[in-house]
Amino acid sequence: SETLSAERRRLGGLLAQVLDDAAKNALAQLLVRDDTLSQLAALKQDAKNFGWRQMIREREKRALLEPLHRIAKALLPKLGVSQQNLLYFASLANFYTVHDLRNLKADQTQLYLLCYAWLRYRQLSDNLVDAMAYHMKQLEEESSAGAQKSFVAEQVRRQQDTPQVGRLLLIYVDDTVADATPFGDVRQRAYKIMPKDTLQLTGQRMSVKPVSKLSLHWQAVDGLAERNRRHLRPLYVALDFSGTVPDSPWLKALAWAKSVFAKQQRLSQRPLAECPVATLPKRLRPYLLTFDADGKPTGLHA
Incomplete structure (x- = not known):
């Protein structure tokens, strides 16, 4: 219809005014084939999971779109198009094949790709945020489980030691042991209850304050340090954060x-x-x- 044609001409004219050569080249680059896959086709592929390699690809795609997203944020408001229409134009870039987009009018293709870059960048950012939340939850659950396991193991070990330690203490109040009994004899009697090496370890362990749950928690976190560096750190580095607290x-x-x-x-x-x-x-x-x-x-x- 004439209305649609007029709107297309209006948008085409605005794009011609606001898109410089660098922006046009960046958009055109999405349609260039590298081996068998264009950049646009690669951008359309979604991550299968939050695994390390999948997130590397998501970050790479987001980094590729970052300059275009910056351009889109600055230019799209000047077009006077509703967000619903922006989403529609973005969907057309997803709907058309690379071949189709190459054969459309240049300003149409640029509009669709610009809207797609704006939307896809946001989607990729959301994917990285979801991945970060997933790995944070995994970290919290595994560190808590590891700390609890260590705490229970320590409690069990102390409970196992208690009967033997009790028998050792009773030697000191045993009336059948004369005061004149050489301490070496008493020591040998103690070793029959608990071997020397075990007695030393038990004594050392019971002489210090029991490890707190908080300490065990951080020990568990330290044990997951390599996974944190591999999975979480790249996500925190890639994402931009802001807050409401000045x-x-x-x-x-x-x-x-x-x-x-x-x-x-x-x-x-x-x-x-x-x-x-x-x-x-x-x-x-x-x-x-x-x-x-x-x-x-x-x-x-x-």
């Missing part, structure tokens, strides 16, 4: 961590003063920090 120390800490990882460094290699103090709660400092012989914090345990 000057949030957590956002500052995240920005700092990203800058450290960008330099291919570990957090433990940076001065402790760089880390926002508010993100190091007092009760967690024994697990988050390293200390010198005098008990003075020297850096992050990371």
